[in-house]
Amino acid sequence: MSVETGLRGGGKLNSHLAKLKRDRERKVAAKPKTLGAVAEGPTITYPAGTSFPKDLPPRKGGVPLFLAEKMRLFQSASPIPIHLKGGPTDKVLFASTVVLCAIGLTGCLSFFYDMSFTKKADD
Template sequence: MYHQLNRLTGRLIASTHLQNPLFPVAPIVLQRVDPPAIQYNTTHMSTVTEATACSTGSRRLMPGTNIPYPPVSETIRKKQELFQKENDLPVHLKGGPVDAILYRLTMALCIVGLGGILHTVYTHAVPKKQ
């Protein structure tokens, strides 16, 4: 049985004219739709025209623009070469002795902090003897 609001009293009453629970909306059958094809970033999607890309020579353009990348300074180029060398060091130690000192200082502070946390948990868990 379906109910509706009475327009005069504002209370729920049994409905006599409702034929289905979706009255007055009838269900619509869903139609199967194929998912859209994924479009990867290719040259036909780029806003850069071929004439402007060739006019810059060997310089690469920023994606989606006609603006070439700015030149890289020499200090940044040296840092890139330093960090890209294959010398079996983790990246956080490739900067030299300063990085090693900072790494060890960070590890020491982590251990001190963990000790402080354990001390706090212990003092709250174990009551003081009276």
């Protein structure tokens, strides 16, 4: 006894199975008309009450004063490079970065030199 013959008496279930079968056939038959056709994406549904930034009212207060001063400092046109505009602290940090890079590069080169030549065994 198959599933379909066993369910013939249950009208709602039988109609539901027929609907599922039709839906399955439609999905198989739906093919793009051309190879480069753009497929439709799924629709996105958001729950009620979802707010998006473009819909929200603007915040009061604007930019904090200390941040506005920094923005003016770094966006002003001057011959000083951007990585040194912060003053003496930036100069010290930049110099220490250059020194550490030089030490690292020297260490790498000495390692490469040592590994390039075999050491003579002292017998």
